[in-house]
Amino acid sequence: MWRSGWRASGALRRLGGRSANLRAWRWGSTTACERALRFQVGEKIQGFTVGQVTSVPELCLTAVKLSHDGTGARYLHLAREDRNNLFSVQFRTTPVDSSGVPHVLEHTVLCGSRKYPCRDPFFKMLNRSLSTFMNAFTASDYTLYPFSTQNPKDFQNLLSVYLDAVFFPCLRELDFWQEGWRLEHEDPNDPQTPLVFKGVVFNEMKGAFADNERTFSQHLQSRLLPDHTYAVVSGGDPLCIPDLTWEQLRQFHATHYHPSNARFFTYGDFPLEQHLKQIHEEALSKFEKIEPRTAVPAQRPWPEPREFQITCARDSLAAGSSEQTTVSVSFLLPDITNTFEAFTLSLLSSLLISGPNSPFYKALVESGLGTDFSPDAGYNGCTREAYFSVGLQGIAEKDIQTVRDLVDRTLDDVILQGFEDDRIEALLHKVEIQMKHQSASFGLALASHVASCWNHDGDPVECLKLGSQVARFRQCLEENPKFLQEKLKQYFKDNRHKLILSMKPDDQYAEKQAQVEAEKLKQKVDSLSPEDKQRIYEKGLELQTQQSRPQDASCLPALKVSDIEPRIPVTELDVVLAGGETPVQLCAQPTNGLVYFRALSSLNTLPEELRPYVPLFCAVLTKLGCGVLGYREQAQQVELKTGGMAAAPCVLPDDSHLDTYEQGVLFSSFCLDRNLPDMMHLWSEIFNNPRFEEEEHFRVLVRMAAQELSNGVPDAGHVYASVRAGRTLAPAGDLQETFEGMDQVRLMQRVADMADVRPVLRKLPRIKKHLLSCDHLRCSVNATPQQMSRAGTAVDTFVRSLGRSQKERKPLRPHVVEKPALGGSSPVMRRLVMEPTFTPCQVKTHFLLPFPVSYVAECVRTAPYSHPDHASLKVLARLMTAKFLHTEIREKGGAYGGGAKLSYGGMFTLYSYRDPRSTETLQSFVKAVDWARSGRFTQQDIDEAKLSVFSAVDSPVAPSDRGLDHFLYGLSDEMKQKHREQLFAVHREALVDVSTRYLGPGRSTHGLALLGPDNARTAKDPSWIVR
């Protein structure tokens, strides 16, 4: 995959640490941190020399820096009491053209290596391992290969495959053709069909630039940093990719994927010595040191600001069709290796743009001129020199100058007035809370946090010392109250390296792009000799043969099904009643000084006509003010006292009946232990006295939400297609489409376009009446054992503060089934909606969207979680993905991805992602089902599919989220254990049986959906609904 940068990097990532005083949670007598502290500077270990050993208490880890004696490879180990161990190797890849060479290389090294010459070992390892994460990323100036796993044997296996892939790849010509680009006949078997461009990266990048935000971000970076590698597209410009040759690819590998240009990173509680030994023996000992010459030189500062205009496709989903111009003002900031300056500027940037109290939010977002901030607004620290950008999207072209003036004027005002102390306090509180909050993939978060700074030879350990940076920041403010204002003057107002970039829609954009591509194609084809053409035809056939050949993956290491833990870990839960009757689930966990509070409220009594507005209600509920607090004061309180408060609609399918589901709204929040009473008071005010009066602010929030939804479609097209395809197959499907499908995207667009939003605003108090009371409410708390009784009291106070409906409201759906809420003995019932007369029906929908690629989904109604067939279908989905659909849809079809999956509620979905084909892919789905029914797979294939299923089932769960399955779905440990045993028991006959009974022709009802450009086939075929 390709990223134009790690979006989440910078000082304000969600970092979390496990508290050092919770020794009881550690395992083993000596901890990984303590063992690491015993390394001595200068000590030689397995071909490496220790350079530095540092304890980082704020993140509960010990950092060990080393370098490899023979090659100069750099190494950073972070020892931490976390079983989810991570490895990554990072190369500085700094291309000077837009052929996408680092990106194509990232794909091709994963196609087979010296020790593991089978095709695609990387994808095969997904099924032979219990990895919790495996991927590869191409950023603007580095390429990163990370994996994580909780199993030591698996770690060694994956390490061996990764090392061999990056240092000794085969880089065969056919791999380059498949992954990069090639000319091939539209139908490779028929030399009469026209020659076209194909290739995975070629299509991936066409898809990526269908996203206007991404186009804007790319131009922003390229134009602001034009001197070296940032001027080009590291992922590849679709029009330049066909200039790349196989020879250039191999050359780039030789100079960039060398240990002297590599940075190794390991994280977790496995012993460091073993990692070093394996890396030295299997890879580094085979190289000599070189001078890599991959450094990015400093950007020369400009004497004068610059301006550029670009164009983009019109977004048919966005609100305000005439107002689709984007403009931003950006400033070049200092080198990111200056860690404290980078930290300061990222905080300063947050003060400038985040939240409704920030000056740019007030000046720009609330000006009513546009829909939301421009892409990449804020601090961007992924390039050697960082930059700050701010502007608006969704504006009228005539307002460009107004926005520019507003930016300048706002900066002047802030330089004059400074920031309120409370806002600075709230921001530092946010840093503190983010250090404590631990995600399930903490190692990966750390690897990405240090990647950019380290890439430019900055000190990665300095980047981790957030506690000391906060202290130094406070000291600077104390010594000089104008500290931040002076920085603003220096880096913003007086900075001549300033870029004004605007982008406006061009109705002919897609046609022009297609035309340029057609010209490029013609030029390539015209230059071919008859011999070349013959060779292309033969290569196309060869590639097809290679892709269809049965593959022997026996050279690859693998775990066995017997390596999987037979039992699930037990999650201890308690249930108490608050206010006498509201159940509260208590889950004691090492949450590191944080309390996580959630509540779920039923939607059963809500009138039908209000349902489509529930997502909007949720989006604005915690942002419009409550009680005596206006929306600005409320935002201030939320930032000062909590780590966030949010509401989201949810549709929870039942574990045992397809036509039964629970509908509700989930409220979630977390805070430092000491702030719990304040947070619960805020919830109490939001439930009892929400304010739905601020029409102007409501309008701003609606525009932002609509813009965000429409921008998200290209990235999640397969999800939208899947939701749509499942809409008419089960009662929950229709509600899912209403809440999170294309219908919701279009509804939000209509609301954002309304001249008068008051009719919509007036619906909110009506929704509130049905939702915000203690009728049919349940709560959950995750906190440390020491905090539990205090937390119980705080929740009790909250529940007692809530009103009850005067009259018992009747659920609107006549059939409601009751299931015990939170544990069998609880007197409180979950009320699930049941539609016993529901009849599924087949519908095919094509959403016309101006994308150059499509997203295809076919959905089948099968069996829910508790049904014995569910386990077989789950293994079948993995099996079909790995053994059939991957080859068919990605390798042969040229799509970026595709596969099969089974939802908890029993919807079996086949899908493709960024697919150059559309309805043809439906034929591949039919073939996949035939393949499954014929049973043409081996026991080894089944075992691999099981490993892959279990690596998902057993993926680590953060302390904040443990017990959540039970809270939401009523899933007990016993039910999960039973399901686990069903998974172990899946066998060949069961797989053939379920594929015949559910997926075979004429069996279950199918739903189909397609997102993408118009298509003669769906237009002509009356069974398709085209929208």
Ligand SMILES: [Zn+2]
């Ligand atoms: Zn890619």
